[in-house]
Amino acid sequence: MELEKVRPKSGRAVKMTDIARIAGVSSSTVSRALADHPTIPEATRTTIQALAREHGYVVNRAARNLRQSQTQTIAVAVPLGHEREQLISDPFFLRLFGHLADEISQRRYDILLVREPSPDAHWLGRLVQSQRADGFIIVGQSDQHQALNLAARDYRPLVVFGSELPDQIYCSVGSDNFEGGRLATDHLLRSGRRRILFLGPAELPQIDLRLDGYRQAIGDHGLSVDESFVLPAHFTGPSAHDAVRDLLARAVEFDGIFAASDGIALSAIRALESAGMRCPDDISVVGFDDSDLASQSHPALTTIRQDVPGIAATIVDHLFRRLEGEGTYSSTLPVSLILRESAPG
Template sequence: MNDGRAPGKIRNIAELARMAGVSAGTVSRALADKSLVNKETRERIQALAREHGFRPNQMARRLRTQKTGVIGVVIPLGHERRQHISDPFFMTLFGYLADELTESGHDLMLSRVIPGDDEWLDRIVDSGMLDGALVIGQSNQTEAIERVAQHYRPLVIWGSHRDGQAQCTVGVDNFAGGRLAAERLVARGAKRLAFFGDTNGPEIAERLAGAQAVADAAGLSLRAFPTHLASDEMASQIAGHLADLGGAIEGIVCASDIIAMSTIRLLHERGMAVPDQVAVTGFDDLPLASRMVPQLTTVRQDIAAGARAMVDALRRRIDGEDAPSTVMVPELIVRESA
C-alpha cells in the first residue's frame, strides 16, 4: 500500500533502531551526538538517518528534556514608548546576541514591550515558551525586572549594576563613561557645558552623574536637557535645546551616539562649527560613529563582548549556576568632533 511516503523513508526512531541493529535508546543518544555511544556507531546511525531522510521529532525531544530551545530577547520601552527596534543600538546588540545564540543551537523570540502594568515580564517568563530571557535595557522598569529576577534565574539584563540586586546585568560603568566624556570636553577648554539625554532610565542617569561630577570638580556649570531616544522626537527637541542655549555653549555631552549625530547635524544647520565652536561627544561607539563627518568622539562600550557575556551568563544560569553581573570598563574614542 502506498501511503505517500518516499521509498525508504524512516518514520521514527524505532524503525531506525531496527535498521541499525541497536536499541531505540542508542539511536536517540547517537542522534544527540552523546559520547555514551562509541564514535563508529554514532557515525553509522547518523549516516543512516541522513540516507533515509529521518529527522527526530523536535517536539518530542523538547518534551523529554523539558526545554524549548528558545531564548526570548525582550526590549522594554517604558519611558521611550516611541522608540523603535530599528534603533541602531538595539539592532547592533541584537545582531551580536543572535549570532551567539544561533551558534549554540537556540531559536530566538523577539519581543518589543510597552509595559502597561508591573507583570509584563512575568507573563513572558511564565509563558512556558522559553528556556531563558535576555532583556535589552532597563528603561524605567528596574523594579519590575528586579522582582522577577528574584525567582526566575535564567534571566540576564543589559543595563546598570547596583550592589545587592538580584538581577544579573551586563553593561558598562556608565558613571565612569560620563566622566570620560566630560573630561575630554574640559581638557579642550570648554567651560560652558550641556548634557542631552533622558535620565528616566538608570544608565543615562549615571552618565549624567559622571559628567556632573567632572563639572563640579572643575567649578563649571552643566545644564541637563531631557532628550528622547525616539528618532521622530529627537531632532525637534535638540533644536529647542540649541535655541535655548543660543551661542552660550562650548561642549555637549550626549547620552548616545544617535543623539550626538543629530546634535552635530543641527549645529551645522545653525552655522556652528564642530568642534571649533562646539565640541560634541557621544556614547556607544556604534559603527556609524566613524563614518560620519566629522567623525564622532564617543565613549565605547564593547557591545560584541557584552553580547558574549550575556549569552554566557544565561547558559550558566540555565544550567543552574549563579552567574554574576559583568561591569565593563568604558573607553574614550577620540575622533574629530571633540
C-alpha cells in the same frame, strides 16, 4: 515564476518509530543511538545514524522539548515600555543583538526574539513559565526594574543588559556609564569648554548614570551644574535636533554638548549647522556608543566607546554559567574615549 500548486503535506513526516522499524530495533534504541548514548554499541549507532540521515529524519523538537523540559533556546526579550520603536530603529540594540546571537549560536543554542509591547508586572513570569526557552536575556532594563527583581527572585537563568542599580537582585551586565559620562564631560572641560549641554533620555537608568558622570566631572573642575543645560532627548526622532534649535533660537550660550548616544550627537550637530554654528569650531560635541556612524560622519564624532562584543560575550557567559547552576555577579565593563574631530583633544 510559476505559481506552485498548493498541495497537501506530502504524506506523513517520518518519525522515530519509522526509523526504528526500518532498522529493526525499538524507538528507544534509535533515540539513544541518535543521542550518542554510550550504552548503544558503536556499530549499531552508526548504522542507525546513517539510516536516519538517509531518510531525512530529524528529531521533532516539540516532542523532545516537552519530554526533556528544555528547549536548547535562549530568549532575548525586549520590553518596549518606553519606546515603542526601539527595536527597529536603534542601531545600538541591533548591533548588540547581532553579537548576542553569535555568542549564543556558537554554543549551539537557538535564539528566540521576544518583543513585549505592553509589559506589566508579570510579563517576565509569564514568559519564563511558558517554557519557550531555557534562559533569558533582557535588553531594556528601562522601566522594568521591579518586574526584573520579581522574576529574578525564583528564576535564575536570567541576565539583563543594563546598569547595576541599588536594590537589584538580578544579574546585569553593562558598560561603565558613569565613567563614560565623566570621561566625555571631562574631555570637553579640559579642552576649554565651560558651558556644556547634556542631551539624553535621563529617565533610563543607564543614561541617568551618564548624567551622574557629567555632573561629577563638572564638579571636579570646580564648576557647578546649570540644570537648564540638562535636556531630555530621545534616541530617535527629532527631539534632540529640536532642543538644540530652540536653545539657539533663545540665544542661550553654550560651547559643548555631551550627547547620550551618537545618534543624538549627530542630530544635535545638524541642528547646529542649520543655525550657522560650526562643530567643533564653535561647539564641541561628544557622543556615546562609537557606532559605525561615529567614524563615518562629518565631522567624525568624538565619542565614548562601548565594548559591544565584550558586553555580549559577558552576558552570554553569565547566562550559561547560570544555566549550570552557578551564581554570577553583575558586571560593569570599561568604556573608552575615542578622539575624533567633533571634540578634538
